[in-house]
Amino acid sequence: MSDAADRNTTQPSLQSRVIDKNRELDNKGLLRKRVKVILDTEHANCFEVDDLPYINFSSNDYLGLSRSANVIDALHKGAQDYGVGGTSSPLVTGYNQAHQQLEQVLCQATGHEAALLFCSGFSANNALMKSLFNDNDTVLADKLVHASVIDGLQESGAVIKRFLHNDLASANTHFERHAPCALLTESVFSMDGDIAPLAELSALCRQYNAWLIVDDAHGFGIIGDKGLGASTLAGDIHIDAQIVTFGKALGGQGAAILGSRELIDYLVANARHYIYSTALSPAMACAVCAAVEAIIERPSLNEQLQQNIDCFIEACKTKDITLTGSTTAIQPIIIGDSARTLAIAKRLKEHGFWVGAIRPPTVTQGSARLRITITAEHCAEDINAFVAVLADILQDD
Known part of the structure; x- marks a missing residue:
C-alpha cells in the first residue's frame, strides 16, 4: 500500500473532521453562525430578526453614511x-x-x-x-x-x-x-x-x-x-x-x-x-x-457621534457600569466568561437590543465582552433605555 493510501485509511475523512470541529466549537459556545437581518428602511439602527424588532448597538457604520x-x-x-x-x-x-x-x-x-x-x-x-x-x-x-x-x-x-x-x-x-x-x-x-x-x-x-x-x-x-x-x-x-x-x-x-x-x-x-x-x-x-x-x-456628523458617546458614558457612570476608558464609538464591557457573555447578550435581545458578544479567539481567553458601538444615528432616548436594561441585567447576573 502506498504512503498516500495508508494516510487515507488512518486519518479521519474531511466530512468527519468538519463535523467534529463544529461539535467541538458548539460545546465551547464558540460556533459562529450567520443571522439574517431585515433592515428597517425608515429607521436607522433598527432591524428585525425572526419577526422581532431590535435596536442595533453593534454596527460599525459610525456616522450613518451607509x-x-x-x-x-x-x-x-x-x-x-x-x-x-x-x-x-x-x-x-x-x-x-x-x-x-x-x-x-x-x-x-x-x-x-x-x-x-x-x-x-x-x-x-x-x-x-x-x-x-x-x-x-x-x-x-x-x-x-x-x-x-x-x-x-x-x-x-x-x-x-x-x-x-x-x-x-x-x-x-x-x-x-x-x-x-x-x-x-x-x-x-x-x-x-x-x-x-x-x-x-x-x-x-x-x-x-x-x-x-x-x-x-x-x-x-x-x-x-x-x-x-x-x-x-x-x-x-x-x-x-x-x-x-x-x-x-x-x-x-x-x-x-x-x-x-x-x-x-x-x-x-x-x-x-x-x-x-x-x-x-x-x-x-x-x-x-x-x-x-x-x-x-459635515462636521456635525462627528459632533453628533461624540454627543452620543458622551451620553452613553455618562449613563453608564450613573448606573455604576464599569467601562474600559474608551472615548471612541467602540465601548466594550468586559464580562470574562464566554457563556456568561452570550447569556447577557441573549437577555439584551429579549429586551430588543442587539449587541455583539465577542469571544475567543477574536479576543484573548478570559476577556469575552459585549462590544457596544455607538453611532451618530442613535438618539439619547434609546441610549438611556439600553443602559438601564443593561444595568438591570448585570445586577441580576
Missing part, C-alpha cells in the same frame, strides 16, 4: 456612468477614472503621495504584509493587531515580535533587542476602542530607522483633524503605510493602502491580491468619494 442620500446617489450615478462591477483585474482593464479619483481624494485627505484600492480591509492588510516582508525581516506588532495583519505576517515568513498593547516601554525594549524593520499598530483598536500613541510610536520608529504601519480601519472618519484619520492627529506623526477601510465610518465596502509613490508602485507589481483580483466596483469608488466629502463638509 444610508446617506448623497452617498446613495453617488453609488447610483457611478453605476450608470461606469457599470456595477470592476469587470477585470486593475492590471487588465479594471482600473478607470472612478478608481483614480478616489485614490486622489484619499491622498488629499491624508497627505500621502499615492493609494491602492482593494475589495476589503482584510485583503489590503494581508496583501501589504505578504508583499512587503520576507523571511529575512523581523517585524514588531502590537499584541492586539487585527487577524488580517497576523495572517499576512505569518505567510510572509517574517519573524514576528509582539509588544504589550499600547506600551511604549515594551516597544522600545523590542527595538533594542531585535532591531525590527517595521512596527505595526491600529489607530483605534477594533475590540477595545482605545487609541494608539501614534506620535510616540512614530518617534520610536524614526529613532530606530523603522517603518510605522497603521491600520486605520476604525479611526478614519472618527479621529484626527476633521475626522480624517491617523495621519491628521495632533503631534509629529509620520506613517509609512496607512490602511483605510471603507466599511466602517465611510459606510461602504473596500479599502486602500496609502503611502509613498514607490511603495504603491511596488505593490502594483508584487501584491498578488491586487494582481489577481477583480477591481473594486467603480460605483463603490464613487460612493466612497462622496462619503469622504461628507466627513469633510
Whole structure:
C-alpha cells in the first residue's frame, strides 16, 4: 500500500473532521453562525430578526453614511456612468477614472503621495504584509493587531515580535533587542476602542530607522483633524503605510493602502491580491468619494457621534457600569466568561437590543465582552433605555 493510501485509511475523512470541529466549537459556545437581518428602511439602527424588532448597538457604520442620500446617489450615478462591477483585474482593464479619483481624494485627505484600492480591509492588510516582508525581516506588532495583519505576517515568513498593547516601554525594549524593520499598530483598536500613541510610536520608529504601519480601519472618519484619520492627529506623526477601510465610518465596502509613490508602485507589481483580483466596483469608488466629502463638509456628523458617546458614558457612570476608558464609538464591557457573555447578550435581545458578544479567539481567553458601538444615528432616548436594561441585567447576573 502506498504512503498516500495508508494516510487515507488512518486519518479521519474531511466530512468527519468538519463535523467534529463544529461539535467541538458548539460545546465551547464558540460556533459562529450567520443571522439574517431585515433592515428597517425608515429607521436607522433598527432591524428585525425572526419577526422581532431590535435596536442595533453593534454596527460599525459610525456616522450613518451607509444610508446617506448623497452617498446613495453617488453609488447610483457611478453605476450608470461606469457599470456595477470592476469587470477585470486593475492590471487588465479594471482600473478607470472612478478608481483614480478616489485614490486622489484619499491622498488629499491624508497627505500621502499615492493609494491602492482593494475589495476589503482584510485583503489590503494581508496583501501589504505578504508583499512587503520576507523571511529575512523581523517585524514588531502590537499584541492586539487585527487577524488580517497576523495572517499576512505569518505567510510572509517574517519573524514576528509582539509588544504589550499600547506600551511604549515594551516597544522600545523590542527595538533594542531585535532591531525590527517595521512596527505595526491600529489607530483605534477594533475590540477595545482605545487609541494608539501614534506620535510616540512614530518617534520610536524614526529613532530606530523603522517603518510605522497603521491600520486605520476604525479611526478614519472618527479621529484626527476633521475626522480624517491617523495621519491628521495632533503631534509629529509620520506613517509609512496607512490602511483605510471603507466599511466602517465611510459606510461602504473596500479599502486602500496609502503611502509613498514607490511603495504603491511596488505593490502594483508584487501584491498578488491586487494582481489577481477583480477591481473594486467603480460605483463603490464613487460612493466612497462622496462619503469622504461628507466627513469633510459635515462636521456635525462627528459632533453628533461624540454627543452620543458622551451620553452613553455618562449613563453608564450613573448606573455604576464599569467601562474600559474608551472615548471612541467602540465601548466594550468586559464580562470574562464566554457563556456568561452570550447569556447577557441573549437577555439584551429579549429586551430588543442587539449587541455583539465577542469571544475567543477574536479576543484573548478570559476577556469575552459585549462590544457596544455607538453611532451618530442613535438618539439619547434609546441610549438611556439600553443602559438601564443593561444595568438591570448585570445586577441580576
